[in-house]
Amino acid sequence: MDNSYLIKTENLSKVYPMGRTQIKALNQVSLSFKRGEFAGLVGPSGSGKTTLLNIIGSLDVPSQGSAQVMGLKVEKLTHREAAGLRNRHIGFIFQTFNLLPVYTAYENIEFPLLLLRMPSIERRKAVREALEWLGLADRAKSKPAQLSGGESQRVAIARAVVKRPAILLADEPTANLDAENSHHILQTMVALNKELGTTFLFATHDEKVINYLRRKIVLVDGKVARDEILLPGPEGGRP
Amino acid sequence: MILLRLAIKNLIGAGIRSWLNAFVISLALVASIWNQSLLLGTDEQSTRASTEAEYGNGQYWQESYDPLDPLSLDNGHSLLPAPLERLVGEGRATPILVTQATIYPQGRMRSVLLKGIDPAQKVLSIPSAGLAAEGEELPALIGGRMAKASGLREGDTVMVRWREAGGAFNALEARIVRVMSTSIQSIDMNQLWVPLDRLQTMTRLEGQASLVVLGRDVAAVGPQAGWSFKDLGFLLKDIRELVETKNVGRIVMFTILMLLGMLAVFDTQVLSIFRRRKEMGMLMALGFTRGQVIRLFTLEGALHGILAVVVGAIYGIPLMIYFYRHGYVLPSGTEGFGFSIGETIYPVLSVGLVLSVTLLVLVVTTIVSFLPTRRIAKLKPTDALRGRFS
DSSP states (O other), X not given: OOTTOSEEEXXXXXXXXXXXXXXXXXXXXXXXXXXXXXXXXXXXXXXXXXXXXXXXXXXXXXXXXXXXXXXXEGGGOOHHHHHHHHHHHEEEEOTTOOOOTTSOXXXXXXXXXXXXXXXXXXXXXXXXXXXXXXXXXXXXXXXXXXXXXHHHHHHHHHHHHTTOOSEEEEESTTTTSOHHHHHHHHHHHHHHXXXXXXXEEEEEOOHHHHTTOSEEEEEEXXXXXXXXXXXXXXXXXXX | OHHHHHHHHHHHHTTHHHHHHHHHHHXXXXXXXXXXXXXXXXXXXXXXXXXXXXITTXXXXXXXXXXXXXXXXXXXXXXXXXXXXXXXXXXXXXXXXXXXXXXXXXGOOEEXXXXXXXXXXXXXXXXXXXXXXXXXXXXXXXXXXXXXXXXXXXXXXXXXXXXXXXXXXXXXXXXXXXXXXXXXXXXXXXXXXXXXXXHHHHHTOTTEESEEEEOTTOOOOOOBTTEEEEXXXXXXXXXXXXXXXXXXXXXXXXXXXXXXXXXXXXXXXXXXXXXXXXXXXXXXXXXXXXXXXXXXXXXHHHHHHHHHHHHHHHHHHHHXXXXXXXXXXXXXXXXXXXXXOOSEEOOOOOHHHHHHHHHHHHHHHHHHHHHHHGGXXXXXXXXXXXXXXX
């Protein structure tokens, strides 16, 4: 495999047993992503977007083929190694935010850094910076229940980027947000992508997100139907 | 540390549910310590009262004497061996002569034991000095239970009929010189304590005794011909067995309370694991291993035990201090649950008792908290994120 790619899949297939039959969620997918890409997996429900995202995120393993992330073959990782890869190099943003309900916004953002055993001074600095980037400085002490949907997603993004991961995987990040919040979030992501060089990979069928992508991979029935390079507008998105 | 921090936050975040669980467990904890301390107190009081008023530091029994066999009383007496005679002379032991008799209080017939004791003895805490009264009537000392059962009061006279050594019956008027308050049934019910020399004369058993009680700091003087030594281990055996029996009841009660507490913890854990699958998935996405998720949930459950200790301490310590100072007054009509104890029991607490029960509660809570988490071991992160179980 070529190590210049951050993510590379080769003939990747994923099969799920469904009773006596088998569902092929991914079929011979070969893709590669370089550092700093802002790409999206696009397609209808059941096309295999989330499955591919999960395998790249080492949350799942392929049935056939290979997925290489940060030079590590996902299919060969132990649970502990996969957890370590996620901990150090991958950030996740989910549709439903998935914040820890008992933690404040500050503590939620701080959590991945605690897992990385970052010293407290550096940790505080990193969390403060993340709060500033996401415009959450005044919501630091609020718990998820006290935050709006947009604020919750911004906390989730801050939590994902605070450890400066090489890869950020976002599964339908705007599905629960209104148009204004969606644009605000996406502009923030574009800025983070530029500033930190983080590779963003989305799974989405939301047009608002697609408008911001610089690369669009269309999946249909678990296969790559199209892989397009797109030109962004002046603010990251296209009018 | 991160696990502990998160577990504490989750526990506090669960609000009233956590407190209720902790309260139920704390009930088991406090009730168990309370019960055990009461039993220890009962044992200690009972042992002390029995040794002070009946057993001394052990007894020499005439070889035919058996307090549980009335037929042995006719022959269960003899002259004291010299070493025992010497101890008695030094006031370090006291002889007791036991014989059967019948009294007729208020026209009723009642079989009793006549127990002759030296009025001047200081070995047992029986108010025998009152028996020193002179006169034709036989001075007699009875216990409170006996007074109640027979209707006799201080100053009353009662006919006593006994059998002399030769087999002939004789009778005498006895005067109750004192009704003693004692917690020991075996020196009270159906017994008349009379002066030893009078009883020896009455039965024509001069110088003889059925048993000799050693003073509290007096060691046994070795085997004596015709007499056998009964140490405290033997004499207190019944009390110890009774305490053991009560202990079984305590364990049953503790188990029931613990089961209730553990059921609450188990239920909470199962519910928590079921409801928080997405959270588990998120934790795994952030880099938690399954082992760490299991440890987190186990820790959360185990913290119920620690919270229970705190809650138990809040109400248990003042409660214990109160009863330690004022004692636990037995309900009226209670005869000490079969023990030789007073109307008030003073609980005996020890650091070992508190620590062992607390440790037991913590260990059991941790085990019960762990059991439902085993399901997490098979959980796939992707299923967890979707809110499913693998």
